[in-house]
Amino acid sequence: xxxxxxxxxxxxxxxxxxxxxxxxxxxxxxxxxxxxxxxxxxxxxxxxxxxxxxxxxxxxxxxxxxxxxxxxxxxxxxxxxxxxxxxxxxxxxxxxxxxxxxxxxxxxxxxxxxxxxxxxxxxxxxxxxxxxxxxxxxxxxxxxxxxxxxxxxxxxxxxxxxxxxxxxxxxxxxxxxxxxxxxxxxxxxxxxxxxxxxxxxxxxxxxxxxxxxxxxxxxxxxxxxxxxxxxxxxxxxxxxxxxxxxxxxxxxxxxxxxxxxxxxxxxxxxxxxxxxxxxxxxxxxxxxxxxxxxxxxxxxxxxxxxxxxxxxxxxxxxxxxxxxxxxx
Amino acid sequence: xxxxxxxxxxxxxxxxxxxxxxxxxxxxxxxxxxxxxxxxxxxxxxxxxxxxxxxxxxxxxxxxxxxxxxxxxxxxxxxxxxxxxxxxxxxxxxxxxxxxxxxxxxxxxxxxxxxxxxxxxxxxxxxxxxxxxxxxxxxxxxxxxxxxxxxxxxxxxxxxxxxxxxxxxxxxxxxxxxxxxxxxxxxxxxxxxxxxxxxxxxxxxxxxxxxxxxxxxxxxxxxxxxxxxxxxxxxxxxxxxxxxxxxxxxxxxxxxxxxxxxxxxxxxxxxxxxxxxxxxxx
Numbered sequence: 025x026x027x028x029x030x031x032x033x034x035x036x037x038x039x040x041x042x043x044x045x046x047x048x049x050x051x052x053x054x055x056x057x058x059x060x061x062x063x064x065x066x067x068x069x070x071x072x073x074x075x076x077x078x079x080x081x082x083x084x085x086x087x088x089x090x091x092x093x094x095x096x097x098x099x100x101x102x103x104x105x106x107x108x109x110x111x112x113x114x115x116x117x118x119x120x121x122x123x124x125x126x127x128x129x130x131x132x133x134x135x136x137x138x139x140x141x142x143x144x145x146x147x148x149x150x151x152x153x154x155x156x157x158x159x160x161x162x163x164x165x166x167x168x169x170x171x172x173x174x175x176x177x178x179x180x181x182x183x184x185x186x187x188x189x190x191x192x193x194x195x196x197x198x199x200x201x202x203x204x205x206x207x208x209x210x211x212x213x214x215x216x217x218x219x220x221x222x223x224x225x226x227x228x229x230x231x232x233x234x235x236x237x238x239x240x241x242x243x244x245x246x247x248x249x250x251x252x253x254x255x256x257x258x259x260x261x262x263x264x265x266x267x268x269x270x271x272x273x274x275x276x277x278x279x280x281x282x283x284x285x286x287x288x289x290x291x292x293x294x295x296x297x298x299x300x301x302x303x304x305x306x307x308x309x310x311x312x313x314x315x316x317x318x319x320x321x322x323x324x325x326x327x328x329x330x331x332x333x334x335x336x337x338x339x340x341x342x343x344x345x346x347x348x349x350x351x352x
Numbered sequence: 353x354x355x356x357x358x359x360x361x362x363x364x365x366x367x368x369x370x371x372x373x374x375x376x377x378x379x380x381x382x383x384x385x386x387x388x389x390x391x392x393x394x395x396x397x398x399x400x401x402x403x404x405x406x407x408x409x410x411x412x413x414x415x416x417x418x419x420x421x422x423x424x425x426x427x428x429x430x431x432x433x434x435x436x437x438x439x440x441x442x443x444x445x446x447x448x449x450x451x452x453x454x455x456x457x458x459x460x461x462x463x464x465x466x467x468x469x470x471x472x473x474x475x476x477x478x479x480x481x482x483x484x485x486x487x488x489x490x491x492x493x494x495x496x497x498x499x500x501x502x503x504x505x506x507x508x509x510x511x512x513x514x515x516x517x518x519x520x521x522x523x524x525x526x527x528x529x530x531x532x533x534x535x536x537x538x539x540x541x542x543x544x545x546x547x548x549x550x551x552x553x554x555x556x557x558x559x560x561x562x563x564x565x566x567x568x569x570x571x572x573x574x575x576x577x578x579x580x581x582x583x584x585x586x587x588x589x590x591x592x593x594x595x596x597x598x599x600x601x602x603x604x605x606x607x608x609x610x611x612x613x614x615x616x617x618x619x620x621x622x623x624x625x626x627x628x629x630x631x632x633x634x
Contacts, residue, residue: 082530082534084530084531111536111537111538112536114533114535115534115537116534116536119534120534122531126530127526127527127528128527128530129528129548130528130532130546131528133546135548141535141545142535142536145535145537146536190531193531193532193535194535197536247386277581285551333450
């Protein structure tokens with residue numbers, strides 16, 4: 025197997041509060057191949073977004089820091105780079121799109137200028153070339169009549185078009201890896217499907233790799249090649265999509281799948297996983313899912329399971345994995 | 353009847369939402385600008401020409417605003433004075449605006465110790481009464497328009513800095529700031545290219561009302577003998593000069609005083625109108 029495009033090894037995001045360190049994202053490791061779409065799923069607060077912000081080294085608060093062995097991308101180790109080197113890589117190699125397109129576009133700048141700014145910065149294009157390129161990118165993301173739309177302001181766009189515009193802004197810099205942080209959560213179902221189709225199309229046309237953060241398993245099932253499940257700051261299972269959907273082995277992954285309404289169409293009440301995830305400043309010594317796990321054993325309480333390769337291409341962090349699909 | 357007429361006029365001219373205030377203010381300010389520009393042709397007399405025969409002449413057809421104790425035509429002096437006073441209002445606003453905006457933006461964006469230092473500096477400036485500090489600076493620099501502008505910039509920047517800083521503090525947490533950073537933009541580009549334009553609304557409005565303050569300050573400073581020096585026609589100086597004749601020749605200080613009031617009102621109306629129009633947008 026060739027070396028993957030993005031190789032993350034032991035990435036942690038740590039918060040310093042007072043004298044204590046709290047690990048919010050704990051030793052995340054994964055590979056992302058060229059043209060691969062990785063779905064990162066998990067409940068709110070499980071550290072999906074923070075992990076990706078850590079990858080970009082754009083953490084939301086000054087008391088947070090990134091640690092880890094290495095994050096290799098395009099011959100660079102992102103953890104060794106200084107701020108200037110990181111800035112050159114952001115946008116050009118690593119693009120990011122966000123959940124809420126209306127607030128992530130500069131309200132006072134024309135759409136075209138926002139796309140062109142990145143193109144000019146990273147490719148050194150002239151004003152005119154950048155504008156032509158911006159129109160081209162807008163066409164690629166499916167904005168009708170890009171010639172005139174390029175001069176519109178964000179408030180003149182609809183929600184779905186703004187999301188397309190934001191994708192265009194990120195694509196203008198021609199990144200190799202696109203991190204999409206819940207790109208469809210703010211959109212209605214039909215627009216959501218269009219945006220997902222667009223992302224797949226871009227993958228096929230540009231060979232773009234993607235990390236898709238979502239808590240919607242439906243979205244992930246439609247688009248991703250592999251799925252990684254996070255719980256309380258840790259990766260608990262990572263494998264190919266079909267394997268993960270058909271035969272989840274971690275009790276938490278299985279629980280998440282069982283919670284999806286499509287899993288039991290006749291059920292009157294929705295299935296849930298009882299209990300709450302542990303507080304990150306008061307973590308148990310053992311498995312973090314232990315208190316909610318139907319499979320828990322005494323060992324789970326004592327020892328934190330490490331993420332190990334269970335079968336080729338499938339990694340798992342569990343002492344008591346499920347053998348076949350569904351909860352036993 | 354008159355109410356419906358007024359309503360019809362408002363609708364016909366599209367005067368709702370602060371447009372009326374905006375247009376009134378604009379008309380007054382532009383009127384004064386026009387007078388100032390055309391002063392050589394509009395003013396009936398040379399503002400510096402002294403006429404010994406016509407000292408303290410009452411308003412008449414030849415001299416609608418009367419003459420002062422040197423026999424100079426007050427109307428001509430008011431018109432020429434508009435040049436100096438408008439220039440004072442403009443430059444006296446622009447420098448504090450630029451200085452305050454830069455300091456406030458950088459202070460709010462960088463935060464931590466720099467922000468603390470800037471805020472304490474602002475506290476120090478604000479601890480003194482505005483005019484006292486200005487007079488102290490002007491006393492050091494010596495009288496004249498140049499030192500008025502410098503004193504204005506050194507004292508006036510604080511309000512702009514505080515306004516901009518508070519806006520930047522909110523905006524730097526905003527999503528589009530993160531989006532800009534995620535595209536590999538430097539801090540400088542993010543701050544000055546994306547955050548600052550979004551933070552300027554408030555201070556642009558404040559600019560207009562600040563022009564009133566600067567105008568009155570300029571007049572006050574000139575009145576105290578530190579600003580514009582005689583015989584240059586300037587409204588504040590004219591009021592000061594006419595003061596001793598207030599009982600015998602009221603027109604010498606009344607008309608320049610009225611000029612200050614109308615221009616100040618023009619700026620105020622403009623500020624209100626702009627504020628309402630911008631509020632309308634966002």
